[in-house]
Amino acid sequence: MKKRVYVVVLVLVFCVLFLKACVRRDYPDNGEVRNSVQKEVVYTEFPPSQKTVRIDGVDYLQSQAPIGKFGGEIHSSTIGEGPKTFNPFNSKDNISTLMSDIMYDGLLSTDAETGEPIPKLAKSFEITGNDYIIHLRRGAKWSDGKEITADDVVFTWQNIIFDGFGNTSTRDSLVIDGKLPAVEKIDKYTVKFSTIQPFAPFIRMLSTSIAPKHVFEPAVKKGKDYFYTFLSTNTDPKTFVTSGAFRLKEYVPAQRVVFERNPDYYIINKNNEKLPYLDRLVYYIVGDLNNEVLKFEGGELDIINLQGANVARFKEREAHSDYKIYNLGPNTGTMFLSMNLNDRTNKDGKFYVNPMKQKWFRDVNFRLACDYAIDRKNMVLNIANGLGEPLYTAESPNSIFLNKALKPYPRDVEKSKEYLKKSGFYWDKKGHLLDKYGNHVEFDLLTNAGNTEREAIGVMVKQDLEDLGMKVNFKPVEFNTLVNKLVNTLDWDMVIMGLTGSLLEPNGGKNVWMSDGTLHMFNQRLEGDENSRRFDWEKEIDDVYVKGALATSFKERKKYYDEYQRIAYEQKPFIYIYSPLIITAIRTKFKNVYPSALTGVTYNLEEIYIDKGQ
Amino acid sequence: MQILIYILKRILQSIPLLIIVSILSFFIIRLSPVDPLAELRLNPSVSKETLQKETERLGLDKPIIVQYGKWAKSFLQGDLGITSNGEQVSTKLKERIPNTLLLAVVVIFMTWIVGVPLGVLAALKWKSPADRILTVLTSIGMAIPSFFFAVLLLLFAVKTGWFPVGGLTSSNFAEMSFGGKVLDITHHLVLPVTVLFTISLAGLQRQMRANLLDVLDSDYVKFAKAKGLSEFKVVYKHALRNAINPMITLLGFEFAGLLSGAALTEYVFQYPGLGRLILEAVLRSDINLVMASLMMGAIMLISGNLIADILLIITDPRIRVKGGVS
Numbered sequence: 001m002k003k004r005v006y007v008v009v010l011v012l013v014f015c016v017l018f019l020k021a022c023v024r025r026d027y028p029d030n031g032e033v034r035n036s037v038q039k040e041v042v043y044t045e046f047p048p049s050q051k052t053v054r055i056d057g058v059d060y061l062q063s064q065a066p067i068g069k070f071g072g073e074i075h076s077s078t079i080g081e082g083p084k085t086f087n088p089f090n091s092k093d094n095i096s097t098l099m100s101d102i103m104y105d106g107l108l109s110t111d112a113e114t115g116e117p118i119p120k121l122a123k124s125f126e127i128t129g130n131d132y133i134i135h136l137r138r139g140a141k142w143s144d145g146k147e148i149t150a151d152d153v154v155f156t157w158q159n160i161i162f163d164g165f166g167n168t169s170t171r172d173s174l175v176i177d178g179k180l181p182a183v184e185k186i187d188k189y190t191v192k193f194s195t196i197q198p199f200a201p202f203i204r205m206l207s208t209s210i211a212p213k214h215v216f217e218p219a220v221k222k223g224k225d226y227f228y229t230f231l232s233t234n235t236d237p238k239t240f241v242t243s244g245a246f247r248l249k250e251y252v253p254a255q256r257v258v259f260e261r262n263p264d265y266y267i268i269n270k271n272n273e274k275l276p277y278l279d280r281l282v283y284y285i286v287g288d289l290n291n292e293v294l295k296f297e298g299g300e301l302d303i304i305n306l307q308g309a310n311v312a313r314f315k316e317r318e319a320h321s322d323y324k325i326y327n328l329g330p331n332t333g334t335m336f337l338s339m340n341l342n343d344r345t346n347k348d349g350k351f352y353v354n355p356m357k358q359k360w361f362r363d364v365n366f367r368l369a370c371d372y373a374i375d376r377k378n379m380v381l382n383i384a385n386g387l388g389e390p391l392y393t394a395e396s397p398n399s400i401f402l403n404k405a406l407k408p409y410p411r412d413v414e415k416s417k418e419y420l421k422k423s424g425f426y427w428d429k430k431g432h433l434l435d436k437y438g439n440h441v442e443f444d445l446l447t448n449a450g451n452t453e454r455e456a457i458g459v460m461v462k463q464d465l466e467d468l469g470m471k472v473n474f475k476p477v478e479f480n481t482l483v484n485k486l487v488n489t490l491d492w493d494m495v496i497m498g499l500t501g502s503l504l505e506p507n508g509g510k511n512v513w514m515s516d517g518t519l520h521m522f523n524q525r526l527e528g529d530e531n532s533r534r535f536d537w538e539k540e541i542d543d544v545y546v547k548g549a550l551a552t553s554f555k556e557r558k559k560y561y562d563e564y565q566r567i568a569y570e571q572k573p574f575i576y577i578y579s580p581l582i583i584t585a586i587r588t589k590f591k592n593v594y595p596s597a598l599t600g601v602t603y604n605l606e607e608i609y610i611d612k613g614q
Numbered sequence: 615m616q617i618l619i620y621i622l623k624r625i626l627q628s629i630p631l632l633i634i635v636s637i638l639s640f641f642i643i644r645l646s647p648v649d650p651l652a653e654l655r656l657n658p659s660v661s662k663e664t665l666q667k668e669t670e671r672l673g674l675d676k677p678i679i680v681q682y683g684k685w686a687k688s689f690l691q692g693d694l695g696i697t698s699n700g701e702q703v704s705t706k707l708k709e710r711i712p713n714t715l716l717l718a719v720v721v722i723f724m725t726w727i728v729g730v731p732l733g734v735l736a737a738l739k740w741k742s743p744a745d746r747i748l749t750v751l752t753s754i755g756m757a758i759p760s761f762f763f764a765v766l767l768l769l770f771a772v773k774t775g776w777f778p779v780g781g782l783t784s785s786n787f788a789e790m791s792f793g794g795k796v797l798d799i800t801h802h803l804v805l806p807v808t809v810l811f812t813i814s815l816a817g818l819q820r821q822m823r824a825n826l827l828d829v830l831d832s833d834y835v836k837f838a839k840a841k842g843l844s845e846f847k848v849v850y851k852h853a854l855r856n857a858i859n860p861m862i863t864l865l866g867f868e869f870a871g872l873l874s875g876a877a878l879t880e881y882v883f884q885y886p887g888l889g890r891l892i893l894e895a896v897l898r899s900d901i902n903l904v905m906a907s908l909m910m911g912a913i914m915l916i917s918g919n920l921i922a923d924i925l926l927i928i929t930d931p932r933i934r935v936k937g938g939v940s
Contacts, residue, residue, distance in 0.1 A: 073785070256781075295779045298778075518655075
């Protein structure tokens with residue numbers, strides 16, 4: 001019997017050692033690598049902008065990038081369940097939007113270098129006051145050979161968007177005093193949009209996809225319910241009539257979406273050959289990040305966004321590999337700590353937030369004290385592997401509207417204590433913080449469980465705040481529960497959340513910053529609370545947001561949005577923490593890659609080509 | 615005739631069961647704090663009006679009893695409803711069922727072809743080195759968690775490049791010849807089948823071995839041997855027939871697990887099967903999709919058992935005589 005035990009133990013030891021030998025040691029947390037990635041925020045020399053040339057009566061858009069070779073494929077990926085619809089007007093999620101943007105071009109797009117609106121399906125545009133005049137390309141065609149004309153544009157805007165088909169977010173944001181902009185056809189190649197009053201964000205909305213009238217009109221006539229299922233993912237790829245550089249070839253659920261070259265696209269190269277260069281564009285649908293990384297390592301993917309520890313690992317091997325890593329700077333996501341400033345009661349007359357806590361959270365000194373106590377740099381180093389940028393402003397550091405006058409500052413516990421003292425807080429002998437009525441400062445800090453990044457931030461925020469003598473109960477809760485608390489039941493004290501914004505248009509943050517917005521989290525007003533008391537600075541932000549949307553010149557708008565960032569910086573309804581960096585790896589065989597902090601890496605898919613020989 | 619009445623009775627018996635299953639699952643999903651619109655609510659560019667419309671479209675503004683009634687009514691009419699993205703649940707399921715069936719059938723076929731003979735071998739050579747080696751091997755098979763094993767094999771595929779990293783078909787599948795397609799699918803199936811095969815082989819082989827050992831130990835086998843019947847006749851004509859009965863019941867259960875049993879493995883290998891679909895649906899609280907798959911699971915289990923019982927009646931005369939059919 002004893003002998004057997006020995007044998008078993010020996011076998012086990014052998015197994016453990018054997019397995020241990022197989023496991024490669026994890027890459028060390030290499031500070032040098034980290035720094036080298038961080039310093040190389042991408043600097044790209046962009047080719048001259050594309051320009052319109054007329055050949056045989058057709059207005060082509062001519063790429064000014066170096067001439068490449070035709071052929072080949074690029075394999076990319078999306079995480080999640082894949083597209084939910086191919087109808088550009090129904091999409092509500094990023095993946096569906098990405099897919100329909102490939103298939104349907106918009107009138108305008110964004111310059112990768114400057115962020116200015118530039119013509120795409122439009123040949124040119126003029127803005128005079130409230131009027132936007134769009135000149136279309138002559139001879140640009142749908143994939144079934146029909147010409148793209150003003151009728152398609154007017155139909156798209158009037159009969160689909162303004163009439164409220166599909167996802168109505170664009171329409172809803174354009175309603176001013178119950179009125180919508182007007183759109184009218186001037187001639188076959190000219191369309192005029194007129195807004196009721198100056199509305200600057202409108203120009204960005206002109207990048208919305210344009211639909212072929214002859215295909216969409218029958219669907220629109222069948223009503224909204226039918227339209228909701230129109231061009232669903234079950235549609236036969238051959239029946240799509242599209243205008244983009246690539247057209248749908250195949251959709252295999254839970255596996256991939258394959259696009260093929262549009263042979264009659266309106267963008268040409270300097271030799272006047274029709275682009276795109278690539279024959280095919282494949283998006284794999286992968287379930288999670290790990291699988292995506294494995295697919296890239298296995299050579300099945302050509303391009304990937306890297307996160308966390310993977311960056312250091314890939315960076316180390318970059319020199320001997322066939323890919324190059326680009327740091328595109330902070331993404332549009334903002335991670336923040338927010339307090340519940342709500343002082344209202346629910347239907348039963350009960351306060352959403354305990355009145356004792358209300359006095360703390362609604363006190364700007366308390367918020368500033370918390371702000372100064374937070375060690376952002378430490379969090380970037382320890383949680384984001386150094387791949388993030390500490391954040392102090394409401395706009396992302398890459399935004400063209402960033403208020404550069406708002407300076408970063410380091411952690412300063414002494415300053416925090418001063419702010420607290422100013423409001424009458426004091427410490428007992430054990431170092432616990434008490435407010436001026438003698439209550440212990442203790443509250444709950446929530447975030448969504450399962451998001452390891454936010455959970456890690458929560459732990460560090462808790463430590464930082466406990467240095468001030470506060471008692472913080474950190475409770476990660478399930479995502480849906482958290483959202484329900486934030487937008488419905490409003491029974492929370494402090495939360496760590498993230499939101500995505502836009503680098504080009506702050507007006508998208510309207511729902512967050514306007515005091516009656518649907519996501520005005522820090523002081524959420526439910527139905528019936530519309531006329532409740534507001535902070536003076538909330539009113540100021542409302543005012544600035546309205547004016548910022550009405551102003552037309554960039555300079556004037558910037559002034560207003562600078563103002564809102566300043567108020568947010570001083571009042572700290574959100575205590576911003578950091579923005580993660582976007583790190584993208586792409587195989588070096590792809591040429592004409594001009595990464596841009598504003599538009600990413602693959603915005604110019606039609607110009608990208610493969611060159612293996614070097 | 616008797617069998618027909620028996621089947622009819624069983625079907626009638628299963629109706630209340632299905633109702634209870636559906637009520638339980640529906641209420642558990644709906645009463646859980648999962649909000650199907652949570653993602654939309656946190657999207658700054660989604661307007662209040664859109665949210666309102668979505669709530670109405672999904673019927674979330676009605677009391678839960680009404681929601682259940684609506685679902686049950688359309689289910690009885692054969693309409694599985696639409697997913698939260700507006701696609702038909704039935705088409706969604708139809709996309710995935712063949713893939714999962716393919717995987718499951720290949721796995722079951724292989725485990726039975728290999729497992730049963732190995733079990734017989736182990737029982738006949740009881741306590742011989744061959745039996746011992748088989749026991750060790752199957753223990754290892756049983757001990758490896760499928761998830762872990764799948765990840766290991768995936769890493770193996772990445773390092774060697776011999777196998778594709780997940781999926782079911784290559785990106786140029788549509789242009790392949792028929793032979794090429796078969797090869798491509800086989801190539802993609804090797805790893806997931808290996809995982810599932812290893813895991814279920816162990817159980818089957820041990821079950822078979824134990825059953826046969828039991829039977830070989832029984833008096834009538836001893837008697838047959840004593841009477842001088844050849845070893846071959848004793849084992850393959852008399853013992854095996856009795857030993858196989860419990861295996862048929864097992865097959866009934868396996869049939870039930872067919873469509874949803876391999877979810878973890880499917881997830882790791884990014885296999886486009888039902889398991890992944892259901893997992894994602896649960897996370898999103900996509901009620902129609904989850905309900906459809908749960909009901910399908912319940913129906914499969916019931917019919918699996920029914921089929922196994924009918925097979926037993928055919929293979930085992932004792933049940934017929936003793937009034938197992940009553």
